[in-house]
Amino acid sequence: MAAVHFHNVTLGYDRHPAVHHLNGEVAPGALVAVIGPNGAGKSTLLRGIVGILRPLDGSIHLGGLDSRDIAYLPQSADIDRSFPISVFDFVGTGLWRATGLFGGIGKAAREKILRTIASVGLNGFENRTIGTLSGGQRQRVLFARVLLQDARLIVLDEPFNAIDSKTTADLLALVKHWHSEGRTVLAALHDMEMVRTHFAETLVLARGPVAWGPTAEVLTPENLLVAMRMCEAFDDSAAACAADDARSRAA
């Protein structure tokens, strides 16, 4: 059974599609890069997968996984950095699966959180509030939380944006470690060289799917050109989707 199955899915905002008629599936244990220009629908697709955004049409099936089997790393901008929460407490939220609403965090859990923080190179940062961290440190904190979630499906939204090469290398090693453990990983990325070198499978997205398959076959100049030429297609006076009309007529 596929880890993620897209069935003619359209995702968007206020009836305007940001991902349009996507079909396909992600195999369990796959390491998939989702690439495309800004506005291509990468983040929207990932939000659809983790259940934050409901499809406008079609469906996404998660091969028997429930929400607790999914770890999502949002873009850094989605986090309120002014909120006075410590690194320890923030990373500790990754234990939600075990603690839920009321579960306590005992000695073993505390040690696990401390070990996880240390494993991303943030030893000694436990009591710092997240607002005092640098961009790279913040990204390490987000990865620590994903580590703690211990999920079978890991969804990363532009995890290496605006961080230095050392941090990128450390965090990329974590992603590859998750892959080696048989977890399914999807990551929205912009660095083509990284995708070419480290990701076996790639989805080139430009609202609609441009190409999807083994990275070596998909990451061609032609496909990238098609994706780059994708026009922003937010039009208030647009007609209802013709493909949907055709499908309903066929039905």
Added chain:
Amino acid sequence: MVYDALIGPFTEFEFMRRALAAVIALSLAGAPIGVFLMLRRMSLVGDAMAHAILPGAAVGFLLSGLNLFAMTAGGLIAGFAVAILAGVVARSTGLKEDASLATFYLASLALGVTIVSIKGTNIDLLHVLFGNILAMDDQTLLVVAFNATVTLLVLAVIYRPLVIESVDPLFLRTVSRAGGPAHLAFLALVVINLVNGFQALGTLLAVGLMILPAGIARFWSRDLTVMICIAVVAAAVSGYAGLVLSFQTRVPSGPAIILVATVFYIVSVLFGRVGGIVRQLFPGRHLEA
């Protein structure tokens, strides 16, 4: 002399003891709610909600005169209705919650003033607008204490999702559906505490004992738990000092309490350890790391 000024009023007069008990209950429950209002950038939402409870209280007043039970029940119903309607409209339409609330509270306030003007006198209107903590009877005090207890219990239940929703709402939505209910429960707690404050401080100042202590706490700590503790202490001390000030100078009790809190706030803005003006002007020598 000092004893007569600071403690005497409370040993001598029962109404002062009741007022002190009420202000401590208000501080224990309202200040933590105020901290979350501030951190969620909802300070003015609290103020808007304070106006929204007016028509309910006014209907209670219309039906039973100056009966605080009836006015409390009416205020709770109106406040819940506006909070829930505004929350539901915001979440289902994408309209920002403050814009949604502004519409509902303005309609509610207009309705409330209309209802009070049908039957009320200027004195009644003053009571509704500014409250009177010194006129609190045992029953009203029990209502205030009950509301404060409910607030602390519910806050304990929703604390975890409320914190996560404040800092990283997308994460919470991926792991749990508790975010929506926690937010609505929080709005309900805001209403309960506004109605509580309404008894003592009136609709115009009810939010003061929630927001001002939170603002004070922000200047003294970066830790959420410490911030909540400071806010509670600041609210209780403001309440006590305001009561003494009111007793000694005959300034109305509600405004006296809020004025004292304002003085603490100004001192915090000037001398606070976290971002205070003096600290920024004279930060001392820079550190090694």
